Amino acid sequence: MAAAAGPERPQVVAHVQQALSYTLFDCKWVPRSARLLCLGSAARGTGVVQLYELRAGRLELLREIEKAKPIKCGTFGAASLQQRYLATGDFGGSLNVWNLEAPEIPVYSVKGHKEIINSIDGVGGLGIGEGAPEIVTGSRDGTVKVWDPRQKDTPVANMEPVQGESKRDCWTVAFGNAYTQEERVVCAGYDNGDIKLFDLKTMSLRWETNIKNGVCSVEFDRKDVNMNKLVATSLEGKFHVFDMRTQHPTKGFASVSEKAHKSTIWQVRHLPQNRDIFMTSGGAGSLHLWKYEYPAQRSKKDSEGAEMGVAGSVSLLQNVTLSTQPISSLDWSPDKKGLCVCGAFDQTVRVLIVTKLNKV
Amino acid sequence: MPVWLREHSWRQSGSAVFLSLPVPGVRVTAANIFCTDRYLKVSVPPFLFEAILYAPIDDTNSTAKIGNGIVFFTLYKKEVGMWDSLTLENASKETLQYLRENAVRKAHEKAKEETEAKKVTKQEHKKYALEATMKNKEGMRTAYFCVVSQNDLWRQQENLPKLEEAERKRIEELKEQERQKVTKELELWEDQQKYVENQKKVQKEGQLHEEVGQLKEKKKEKNNKTSIPSEETLKTRLKPTKGSGSYSMFSENLKEEQLPAPRSSGTIKINFTSRVFPTALRESRVAEEEEWLHKQAEARRIISADLSELEDLKEEEKNPDWLKDKGNKMFATGNYLAAVNAYNLAVRLNNKRPLLYLNRAACHLKLRNLHKAIEDSSKALELLTPPVPDNENARVKAYVRRGTAFCQLELYAEGLQDYEAALKIDPKNKTIEKDAEKIRHIIQGTMQNS
Numbered sequence: 001m002a003a004a005a006g007p008e009r010p011q012v013v014a015h016v017q018q019a020l021s022y023t024l025f026d027c028k029w030v031p032r033s034a035r036l037l038c039l040g041s042a043a044r045g046t047g048v049v050q051l052y053e054l055r056a057g058r059l060e061l062l063r064e065i066e067k068a069k070p071i072k073c074g075t076f077g078a079a080s081l082q083q084r085y086l087a088t089g090d091f092g093g094s095l096n097v098w099n100l101e102a103p104e105i106p107v108y109s110v111k112g113h114k115e116i117i118n119s120i121d122g123v124g125g126l127g128i129g130e131g132a133p134e135i136v137t138g139s140r141d142g143t144v145k146v147w148d149p150r151q152k153d154t155p156v157a158n159m160e161p162v163q164g165e166s167k168r169d170c171w172t173v174a175f176g177n178a179y180t181q182e183e184r185v186v187c188a189g190y191d192n193g194d195i196k197l198f199d200l201k202t203m204s205l206r207w208e209t210n211i212k213n214g215v216c217s218v219e220f221d222r223k224d225v226n227m228n229k230l231v232a233t234s235l236e237g238k239f240h241v242f243d244m245r246t247q248h249p250t251k252g253f254a255s256v257s258e259k260a261h262k263s264t265i266w267q268v269r270h271l272p273q274n275r276d277i278f279m280t281s282g283g284a285g286s287l288h289l290w291k292y293e294y295p296a297q298r299s300k301k302d303s304e305g306a307e308m309g310v311a312g313s314v315s316l317l318q319n320v321t322l323s324t325q326p327i328s329s330l331d332w333s334p335d336k337k338g339l340c341v342c343g344a345f346d347q348t349v350r351v352l353i354v355t356k357l358n359k360v
Numbered sequence: 361m362p363v364w365l366r367e368h369s370w371r372q373s374g375s376a377v378f379l380s381l382p383v384p385g386v387r388v389t390a391a392n393i394f395c396t397d398r399y400l401k402v403s404v405p406p407f408l409f410e411a412i413l414y415a416p417i418d419d420t421n422s423t424a425k426i427g428n429g430i431v432f433f434t435l436y437k438k439e440v441g442m443w444d445s446l447t448l449e450n451a452s453k454e455t456l457q458y459l460r461e462n463a464v465r466k467a468h469e470k471a472k473e474e475t476e477a478k479k480v481t482k483q484e485h486k487k488y489a490l491e492a493t494m495k496n497k498e499g500m501r502t503a504y505f506c507v508v509s510q511n512d513l514w515r516q517q518e519n520l521p522k523l524e525e526a527e528r529k530r531i532e533e534l535k536e537q538e539r540q541k542v543t544k545e546l547e548l549w550e551d552q553q554k555y556v557e558n559q560k561k562v563q564k565e566g567q568l569h570e571e572v573g574q575l576k577e578k579k580k581e582k583n584n585k586t587s588i589p590s591e592e593t594l595k596t597r598l599k600p601t602k603g604s605g606s607y608s609m610f611s612e613n614l615k616e617e618q619l620p621a622p623r624s625s626g627t628i629k630i631n632f633t634s635r636v637f638p639t640a641l642r643e644s645r646v647a648e649e650e651e652w653l654h655k656q657a658e659a660r661r662i663i664s665a666d667l668s669e670l671e672d673l674k675e676e677e678k679n680p681d682w683l684k685d686k687g688n689k690m691f692a693t694g695n696y697l698a699a700v701n702a703y704n705l706a707v708r709l710n711n712k713r714p715l716l717y718l719n720r721a722a723c724h725l726k727l728r729n730l731h732k733a734i735e736d737s738s739k740a741l742e743l744l745t746p747p748v749p750d751n752e753n754a755r756v757k758a759y760v761r762r763g764t765a766f767c768q769l770e771l772y773a774e775g776l777q778d779y780e781a782a783l784k785i786d787p788k789n790k791t792i793e794k795d796a797e798k799i800r801h802i803i804q805g806t807m808q809n810s
Contacts, residue, residue, distance in 0.1 A: 013539050015546065034553040054550055057543060082560075132620050148622035156623040161630055168632045168640065181620050192640040194633050203626035210633045212643040236643055336549050353542045 008359055010289060010338075012320040016351040018059045022048045024343040026073045029333045030100075031084060031126050035062065036331075036341050038349055039088060041070030047090055049074075051100065054351060065103045069094065077122025077175070077223075078133035078149065087135045087149075089117025095137055097149055108149045113139035123175035123184065126334075129224035131181040136174075142167030144188045146200065159188065159198050168192045176220035176244075177227040187230060189215025195232055207252050211240055217267045220244070221275035229292065233265035233280055241292060246299040246309035254309035260288050260316070267330040273337045277317070277360060281330045285323030285344060287352075290314050291360055317360060322350060362408035370446045377417070379433040379446065381409055388426050395419050397438065399463035402431060412459050414443040493523055494530075663709070680706040680713065687719055696723045714743035718754060721761045730765045737762035756786045763795075772803045 022042040029036050034054045042048045047067035052059040069090040079085040079097075085107055087097045093113035096106040117137045124133035134156065135147045145155035161167050169191040177185035184200040191214040197207040213234040221229040227244040230253075234240075237260060242253040261282030271277040276292045294312045302308045325345040333339040338354040370379040379400075386404045394401040397419050401410040416438040425432040437443075448459075635641060637649060687702035703720040706713075721736035740758045744751045763778030779796040786792070 007534070011535065011538060013535075013542055015543065032553070033557060034550045054546070056547060056550075132622060134623070146623075151622040154625060156625055158625075158627045159630055160627065161632065165631055166638070190632065192633060192635065196630060198628055200623065200626075203628055205628055205630060208630075210641070212641055212646070214640055214642070238643075335553070336546070339546070353546065355538055355542055 008356065010318050010354050010356045010360060012287060012289065012318055013353045013355060014322065014350055015353050016054065016057060016059050018052070018349050020050070020347045020349060022347065023070075023345065024329070024347060024349060025071065026329045027341045027343040027349055028074055028076060028086075028331050029335075029339075029341060031076055031334055032081060033335075036349075036351070037074065037086065038343065039071040039074045040343075041091070042066070045070065047071040047088075049086075049088075049098075049100075049103070052349075059349070059351065063100070063103075065098075065100075067096075068092075072117055073120045075120050075122040075135070076126060077128075078125040078135045079122070080125055080133075081127055085149075087120060087122055089120040089137050089139075091116045093117055093139060093141070095120070095135065095147060097135075108147075108152075110147065110153055112137055112145050112147065112155065113141050113143060115140035118170060119172045121173050121175050123178050123223050129175075129178035131178055131184060134175070134184070136186050138170035138173035138188055140169045142170060142190075144170055144173055144186060144198070146186060157186075157198070157200055157203065159186070159196070168194065171215055172217045174218045174220055174230075175223050176230070178224050179226050185227060187218050187220065189218045189232055191215070193234065207247060209252055211238070211257075213238060216264060219268050219270060219278075221270045221278070228275065231268045231270070231278055233268045235264045237261045237263055237265060237282070239265050239268060239280060241311065241314055243298065243309040243311050246307050248302070248306055248308045251302075251308060254311040256311035256314060258290075258314050260319075261286055264326065266326050266328050269330045269332055269340075271337070271357065272332050272334045274357065274360070277357065279330060279332075279340070279354075281327035281342060283326040284321065285325055285327055285346075286319060286321040287327060287330075287342065288319045289317040289354060291317050318354075322352075323348070362403070363406050365402070365407050365409040368409065368446075372443055374440050374442065375437055377413075377433075377435040377437060377443065377446065379411075379435065381431045381433070382429060383407060383409075383431055384429050388431055390424075390426075393424055393431070394467070395422065395424075396463040396466050399459060400433070400435075410460075411447045412456060414445055414448055415439060415441070490523065490526070493527065680710040680716070683709070684713075684716060684719070687716075687723075691719065691723060691726075696726045699723045700727070712743065714740040714751070714754060714758075717743065718758055718761070721758070721765075725761055725764060728768070730769050733765040734762055734769075737765070752785050756782050756789070756792075759785070760792060760795075763799075767799060767802075772799055772806070775799055776803065 020038065020040070022040045024038055024040040026039040027036060028039070030051070036052050036054070036059075038048075038050045038052065040048050047070045049063075049065040049067065049071065050061060051063040051065075053062050067090070069092040071088045071090045074086050074088040076084060076086060078087060083099065085097050085099050087095065087108075089095055092111070093115055094109060094111045095117065097108035099107050117139045119138045120135060122133065122135045123129050124131050132148055132150075135149065136144060137147070138144045142161050144159040146157035148156045170188050171191050172189040174187045175184065176187060177183050182201050185206065186198045186200060188196050188198070190196075193210045193212050193214060195209050195211060195215055195218065196205060198204070199206040211232060211234055213236050216233050216235065218230060218232045220227055221231070230242040230244050232240050232242070238257055239260065240255045240257040242255040244253055247253055260280065261284060263283030265280050265282055267281045269279055271279070276294075278290055278292070280288050280290065282288070292312055292314050295310045297310055299307050299309050322342070323344040323346050327342050327344045329343040331341050333341075338357050340352050340354065341349060342352060343349045365381060365383065368379060368381045370377060372378065381402060383402070383404055386407065388402065388404050392402055392404045394403070397416040398413050399410070400413060402408070413435070417435045418438050419435075422433065422435040425434075633641070636653065639645075683702045683706035687699040687706065690696070690699035690702060700720060700723045703716050703723065706716050707720070710716075717736045717740035721733045721740060724730070724733035724736060737758045741755065741762075744755050744758065747755065759778045759782035763775045763782065766772070766775035766778060776796065776799045779792060779799060782792050783789070783796060
């Protein structure tokens with residue numbers, strides 16, 4: 001039941017709902033089209049990729065592809081617009097890049113990790129961002145690896161725990177700061193609450209912090225600009241918005257945190273058309289739409305004269321409960337403002353339309 | 361039969377008639393007066409006064425003042441003029457009857473009209489209120505109460521839930537409209553996408569042709585044919601695919617050339633936030649974990665605080681159990697001081713064991729440190745707080761020892777109390793009974809003496 005609307009608030013309209021016969025882990029829009037992909041795991045332990053097209057208020061199944069291992073995550077981020085290859089991470093720790101027109105043999109494949117790949121992100125493709133196309137994967141074996149589809153077998157960057165350190169699962173990864181050909185940053189969130197920011201240009205750890213609860217999802221508001229904001233969501237219903245423009249030498253980045261959903265916040269996704277609006281999905285099957293407001297001064301000087309960031313504030317635009325099960329995946333369509341798809345653990349994929357985003 | 365009132369008096373002016381009617385003894389109220397434009401009646405049982413007026417009056421504006429036993433009417437004439445008399449004389453019974461009935465009928469009609477008028481105003485008020493709610497829901501209630509007259513307030517309140525219904529329906533309609541609008545937009549967009557897809561397909565085919573053409577060209581060149589005709593063919597082939605497709609294909613090639621080489625590999629070694637527990641950090645568990653660590657720290661502190669003194673001692677000598685046994689042995693051999701020392705050390709290491717205190721109490725008794733014995737037995741009893749059958753034995757001992765100590769201090773009353781408590785727990789113990797008896801005698805003895 002949607003919250004009572006002031007007439008100007010965005011509304012979340014459930015457009016189409018489709019019941020699936022497998023566990024859905026990730027859903028993604030195919031760029032420049034009205035098609036979406038559902039990735040998941042069938043009951044018999046194999047991976048499923050289904051391609052649907054949104055037609056006349058229904059989802060029509062165009063293709064169904066079955067793979068040996070269940071698929072956990074996928075991205076189009078590193079693919080060119082013409083080719084639109086899908087990069088997937090599966091339960092066995094393999095990274096595969098598929099051409100959906102000929103999905104029998106992957107275009108690129110590597111068994112990059114020893115355990116399940118929890119999260120994947122791509123940059124440099126789709127006309128977004130500068131520089132080489134790269135894919136980053138974060139896995140339960142505690143490592144984060146960056147791959148270039150032109151380089152076989154070895155990752156371009158490998159972030160692994162020091163020898164002898166007990167490992168912590170990496171739950172989420174995200175690219176950012178890709179505004180020139182050389183600059184690139186990877187942000188990784190772990191299950192013990194660590195967030196680490198790796199700078200790929202200097203191959204070093206740029207910043208780390210701990211938000212006291214397992215980090216479920218991190219995302220920069222834009223991958224292809226000088227890093228502006230980072231949202232990290234965690235267990236126990238909290239998310240943090242970091243202002244990434246000003247890094248203080250000891251205090252790091254300024255942040256504002258908000259409690260919502262009363263359960264794990266599974267995903268955060270920024271609206272591609274407006275980087276200050278983002279949606280969070282919760283473990284109780286709810287979606288919250290938020291708007292970030294910048295403070296009057298984004299940075300100020302502290303007592304020693306070092307620049308320190310000032311976090312703004314977050315306001316709730318709308319919330320809606322769609323399901324009783326966690327909504328584990330969320331994706332905005334890059335082509336139509338307000339169109340998004342979400343997949344929940346009740347084996348349904350829902351296409352939603354968020355209205356009045358122009359007026360926010 | 362009612363009593364007719366005839367002792368009225370009246371006078372008149374050009375426009376009004378003043379009539380005073382004495383009504384002795386009874387109270388007149390407004391309900392007793394009935395007046396139409398030609399007929400006036402006052403009926404207060406047992407009295408009755410009626411008058412069929414000479415000429416019509418304006419009954420809405422006429423007034424009646426009810427005073428002490430008298431009613432004073434001020435009747436405004438409809439037509440100005442002097443009346444010959446107050447009532448119509450020489451009227452026959454029928455005319456009188458007719459006039460009466462007429463009057464009553466007229467009164468009824470009037471009443472009807474009034475209710476009609478009221479209804480109409482009520483309707484108008486409702487409409488206005490509805491409009492006000494349409495404009496602003498928050499202002500609804502205030503607008504409402506401003507508009508509605510006081511008399512109708514309670515009746516109007518019944519209509520409030522209906523207005524909320526209307527409001528809800530309106531919101532639902534708005535939502536539906538939005539949904540439909542959005543669905544239409546989406547369909548348009550979908551069609552657009554299909555069109556773009558088709559274009560792309562055409563482009564792709566064009567590309568293929570392109571590539572095929574290029575291959576053919578190359579073959580031709582290999583065969584040393586002039587390139588000019590092939591260029592022409594190239595151009596002709598280009599034309600159909602010209603448009604957004606071709607330039608992007610070119611730009612893609614350019615871009616590929618511009619793409620930087622794959623990054624030189626590197627590894628970043630990371631450390632995770634250090635943590636005592638093997639599980640991951642969870643905010644809700646932080647309090648519990650702090651407590652646990654605190655307790656651990658306490659225990660360690662106690663042990664390590666004695667470390668400096670206990671450096672000489674062997675490992676087993678730090679074990680409270682071993683020390684207890686040692687203490688027991690020394691007690692048995694009669695070395696009470698040494699036993700006390702052993703128990704002291706044991707208590708320092710673990711101050712929650714009642715047995716240690718019990719045994720130490722026994723030692724103190726033997727050493728005649730009576731106060732200390734009492735203290736220790738009390739501590740033991742405290743620690744044995746849940747009085748269950750399991751620690752019966754221990755409790756009996758504690759009471760007995762304390763009792764003995766009290767008696768030896770000549771605090772016989774307290775001693776007796778403890779002995780009786782011991783007896784309560786274990787009534788079959790003869791020694792306790794005997795001792796209790798003894799104490800009672802002593803008490804009675806002292807009481808007799810004093």
